[in-house]
Amino acid sequence: MSKLLIEGVSRTFAGVRGGQPVKALTPIDLAVAANDFITILGPSGCGKSTLLRIVAGLEAPSEGRVLLDGKAVTRPGPDRGMVFQSYTLFPWLTVGQNIAFGLRERNIAQKERDAIVASYVDLVGLRGFENHWPKQLSGGMQQRTAIARALANDPEILLLDEPFGALDNQTRGLMQELLLGIWERRKKTVLFVTHDIEEAIFMASRVIVMSARPGRVKSDVAIDLPHPRHYTLKTSPEFSGLKARLTEDIRVEAMRTAQGQPAEA
Amino acid sequence: MRPLHPVSPGIRTVLGISFFVLFVAFWAWITLGGHVNRIFLADPLSMLRDGWRLLVEDRFWLDILITIWRVFGGFVLASVVAVPLGIAMGAWKPVEAFLEPFVSFARYLPASAFIPLLILWAGIGELEKLLVIFVGSVFQIILIIAVKVGSTRRDLVEAAYTLGSTNNGIVKRVIMPANAPEIAETLRLVLGWAWTYVIVAELIGSSSGIGYMIINSQSRLATGQIIFGIIVIGLIGLLSDFAFKAFNRWLFPWSLA
Numbered sequence: 120m121s122k123l124l125i126e127g128v129s130r131t132f133a134g135v136r137g138g139q140p141v142k143a144l145t146p147i148d149l150a151v152a153a154n155d156f157i158t159i160l161g162p163s164g165c166g167k168s169t170l171l172r173i174v175a176g177l178e179a180p181s182e183g184r185v186l187l188d189g190k191a192v193t194r195p196g197p198d199r200g201m202v203f204q205s206y207t208l209f210p211w212l213t214v215g216q217n218i219a220f221g222l223r224e225r226n227i228a229q230k231e232r233d234a235i236v237a238s239y240v241d242l243v244g245l246r247g248f249e250n251h252w253p254k255q256l257s258g259g260m261q262q263r264t265a266i267a268r269a270l271a272n273d274p275e276i277l278l279l280d281e282p283f284g285a286l287d288n289q290t291r292g293l294m295q296e297l298l299l300g301i302w303e304r305r306k307k308t309v310l311f312v313t314h315d316i317e318e319a320i321f322m323a324s325r326v327i328v329m330s331a332r333p334g335r336v337k338s339d340v341a342i343d344l345p346h347p348r349h350y351t352l353k354t355s356p357e358f359s360g361l362k363a364r365l366t367e368d369i370r371v372e373a374m375r376t377a378q379g380q381p382a383e384a
Numbered sequence: 385m386r387p388l389h390p391v392s393p394g395i396r397t398v399l400g401i402s403f404f405v406l407f408v409a410f411w412a413w414i415t416l417g418g419h420v421n422r423i424f425l426a427d428p429l430s431m432l433r434d435g436w437r438l439l440v441e442d443r444f445w446l447d448i449l450i451t452i453w454r455v456f457g458g459f460v461l462a463s464v465v466a467v468p469l470g471i472a473m474g475a476w477k478p479v480e481a482f483l484e485p486f487v488s489f490a491r492y493l494p495a496s497a498f499i500p501l502l503i504l505w506a507g508i509g510e511l512e513k514l515l516v517i518f519v520g521s522v523f524q525i526i527l528i529i530a531v532k533v534g535s536t537r538r539d540l541v542e543a544a545y546t547l548g549s550t551n552n553g554i555v556k557r558v559i560m561p562a563n564a565p566e567i568a569e570t571l572r573l574v575l576g577w578a579w580t581y582v583i584v585a586e587l588i589g590s591s592s593g594i595g596y597m598i599i600n601s602q603s604r605l606a607t608g609q610i611i612f613g614i615i616v617i618g619l620i621g622l623l624s625d626f627a628f629k630a631f632n633r634w635l636f637p638w639s640l641a
Contacts, residue, residue: 177542197548207543211561211638221547224557252638265543272547 122308123151123174123276127183130169142333143169146183149327149336151276154306156299158313158323160365162373166334167312171280174310175201187275197221200269204281206261208253214264215240215249221272239267242301259290266298276308283318295321296350303347316369317353320344320361328368331375338368426608434608435616444597448616451582451593454510458517459578463571465518466525471563473526474533475555484530487523495520496584508589516585517578525574532566533559565632565639572628579621 127146134140143166151157161167172178174185176195185192187199195201200221208217215236222232240246243263253261262282269277279298283291299322302309313319319326323342330337344357352358391399408428414420415427426434438444473480473487498519499512506512536559544558586595594613601609 175546177545195542195545197546199546201543201546203539203543205539207539209540209543209558209561211564211636220544220557224544224548224550224553254638268547278546 121150122153122155122188123149123310124186125149125151125170125174125183126186128170128173128180128185129182130166130173130178131181144180145333145335147334147336151308151310153308156302156309156311156322156324157327158311158319158325159327159329160313160316160319160369161329161334162331162369162376163314164332164376165329165372166332167314167329168280170329170334171201171278171310171312174276175199175278177201197225197272198275199278200272200274200276201278202262202265202269202280202282204284206253206258206265206285208256208261208264208268210253213250213252214245214256217253217264218267218271220268225272235271239271242270243267243297257290258286259294262286262294263297266301270301270307274307276310279309279311281313282311284313284315291315291318292350296348298322299348316362316365320358320365321348321353326365328365329372331372337372340365423605424607426606426611431608431611431615434606435612438597438609438612447593447597448620451586451595451617452620454513454585454593455517455575455578455582457510458514458582459521459571459575461514462518462521462525462574462578466522467529467567467571470526470529470567471533471555471560473530474536474563475559480530480534483526487526487530491523491527493519493523495581499585499588503589508591513582513585513590513593517581520581521574521578524577525570528570528574529563529567532570533563536562565636568628568632568635572625572632575624575628576621579617583617 125147127148128144129142129146130144132141132143147170159167159170169178173180174187174192176192176199192199208214209220212220218236218239219232222235227235236249240249243266245260245263245267248256248260253264256264265282266279282298283294286294295318301307311319311322313322320342326340326342327336328338328340329335340361342361344352344355344361412428415422415425416429435444469483473483495516499516502512502515502519506515540562541554541558544554549557582593583595583598586593587599590596590599594617598610598613601607601613
C-alpha cells in the first residue's frame with residue numbers, strides 16, 4: 120500500500136476583483152511509496168508549493184483528496200512535518216527549544232523531550248548551539264534547526280518546500296548532503312519541492328516534473344543512482360544524462376511560463 | 385552635510401547636550417537680562433530656589449509620589465483590561481468585528497472631556513484620577529495591540545500547526561510570545577501619554593499632586609514653581625521611559641540585536 124495517495128487533487132483560486140478564477144493545479148494523481156524520497160520539480164508558479172501545502176493540510180484542495188496511511192488529510196498535523204523556504208524558527212525560542220516545540224505541544228514529558236532534542240541536535244550537527252537564539256545563526260544553521268524541529272516529531276512524512284532556496288550555492292550543496300545522509304540512515308518518506316534540477320536529481324529516488332501553470336505531472340522519473348550518494352555523483356555521466364533529460368523537460372515548461380501560455384492539456 | 389550619514393556617538397552626545405545649554409542660556413538671558421517681566425517668567429536661578437523650597441518646606445515630594453502612583457495605577461488598570469482585549473481582537477476576527485468599530489470611535493473621545501462626568505460618578509478622590517488615565521489609555525492600547533497581533537507572521541503560525549499546535553496553543557505559544565516585545569513597547573509609549581492625562585486630571589478638582597501644585601502656583605503667580613513642576617514631570621517621564629526600555633531589553637533578549 121502506498122504511504123501517501125494524492126487523488127485527483129486540483130486547486131482553483133478565486134479571481135481577483137471579479138477576474139477569471141486562476142487554476143493553479145489540474146487534477147493530480149500521485150502515489151508515494153513508504154520511505155521514498157520524492158522531489159517535485161517545476162518552474163516558478165507551477166503550483167508545486169500549493170500541492171505541498173495541500174498535503175500539509177495548510178490549504179484545502181478544490182477537488183480530490185489526500186490520504187496518508189489511508190486517512191484523509193483535513194488539517195495540518197504533527198504526522199506531516201514541514202520545512203519552509205522562509206526561516207520559520209520561533210525567534211523567541213532557542214535552538215533547543217525550537218526543536219522541542221512540537222514535543223511540548225504534544226505534552227511529551229520533559230525528560231524524554233530533552234533526550235529527543237539532544238539526539239536531533241547531534242543529527243544536524245548543532246551541538247554547542249542549543250542555547251543560541253535563531254537570530255545568532257546563519258541561514259544554513261537555521262534550516263538545519265528547522266529540519267531537526269520537523270523530524271523531532273517523528274512524522275510519517277517530511278515535507279520540504281524549497282528549504283535551501285534562500286541559501287548560497289556552497290551551503291546548499293552541504294545541506295543536500297546532510298539531509299540525504301539523514302534519509303539514508305533513518306528511512307523516512309520525503310516530499311521535497313524544488314526548482315533546482317541538480318538538487319532534484321541528487322536527492323531523489325523519484326523525480327516528479329510538473330508542467331507550467333496550471334500544474335500537472337509532466338513526467339515521473341525514477342532515479343536509480345546508488346546510495347550513499349556523494350557530491351562527486353553530480354559530475355558522473357549517469358547524472359549528466361538525467362540532468363540533460365530533465366533540463367529539456369523543464370525548459371519547455373519554463374518557456375511556457377515566460378510567454379504566459381497555458382500548458383497543453 | 386551628506387543626507388542620512390550617521391554621526392559618531394561622541395558628537396551626538398555633545399550636540400544633544402548643547403541644545404539644553406543653549407535653551408537654558410536663552411532663558412537666563414531673557415529673564416536675568418530683564419527682557420521679560422518677572423511676573424510672567426521666573427529666571428532659572430529662582431526656579432531652582434523655588435523648587436528647593438517646595439521640596440524642603442512644602443513637602444512637594446509627597447505630591448510627586450502621589451502623581452507617580454496615579455500614573456502607574458491608572459496605567460496598570462488600563463493595561464490589565466486592554467492587553468487581553470487587544471490580543472483577543474487581533475487573534476479572533478469575530479471579536480475584532482464586534483469590538484473594533486466601538487473602540488475606534490471611543491479612542492477619539494478626549495479623556496479630559498470626561499473629567500466632569502468622572503467627577504460626578506467617582507467624586508474627586510483617587511478613583512477619579514485613575515479613571516481619567518484609564519479612559520485616556522485603554523482604547524489606544526487595545527487598538528495598537530490588536531493591529532500588531534493581527535499582523536503576526538503567518539509562516540510562524542503555519543509552522544506551529546504542522547508541529548501539532550492546537551488553536552489555543554497557537555494563541556498561547558505563538559501569537560503571544562511573538563508579539564510580547566511589541567506589546568511591551570506599546571505600553572512604554574502609552575505610559576508617556578498617561579503623564580499628560582494625570583496632570584490634566586490634577587488641574588481640576590484636586591488637592592494633591594504635581595498638577596495641583598502647578599494650578600495652585602498659578603494663583604500666586606509663582607512661575608518658578610510652575611516651571612519646576614513641569615521639569616520634574618519631564619525628568620520622571622524620561623527616567624521611567626529609560627527604565628521601561630531597559631526592562632524590555634532584559635525581558636526580550638531574542639528580539640533586539
